[in-house]
Amino acid sequence: MLGNGFLSQNGYAQIPLSIEGTIKFLIVQWGSSVAYGPRYFTYPISFPNNYLCSFATSNDVGGSFVSVDTAKIANLKTQIHLSPYSVSGVVISERVVAINWLSIGY
Numbered sequence: 001m002l003g004n005g006f007l008s009q010n011g012y013a014q015i016p017l018s019i020e021g022t023i024k025f026l027i028v029q030w031g032s033s034v035a036y037g038p039r040y041f042t043y044p045i046s047f048p049n050n051y052l053c054s055f056a057t058s059n060d061v062g063g064s065f066v067s068v069d070t071a072k073i074a075n076l077k078t079q080i081h082l083s084p085y086s087v088s089g090v091v092i093s094e095r096v097v098a099i100n101w102l103s104i105g106y
Helices: none
Strands: 004-006 011-019 022-035 039-042 051-058 065-068 079-085 097-105
Touching: 022 039, 022 079, 051 079, 079 097
Parallel strands: none
Antiparallel strands: 004 011, 011 022, 022 097, 039 079, 051 097, 065 079
């Protein structure tokens, strides 16, 4: 069984795994986005079963640090919540911050 996906700036890969004789798909999704303060971003595809984790990094030359806040999302299977934070821990809302993110689920 082959996996499938969409290779682009915002894309995903469905990786087939045989677990106890049943084929399941591990889904890895990624993207680039900009945030002017906290922002919701909809995944390229929803996770059909469960969301596992997300990571984000800043692609910002301004030296800001980015964390991923997933606690405020009603449906983790369809969206990620990106919040750019400064090094001092304050949410950046006075300028646009470029963010790269990665999420894993199945």
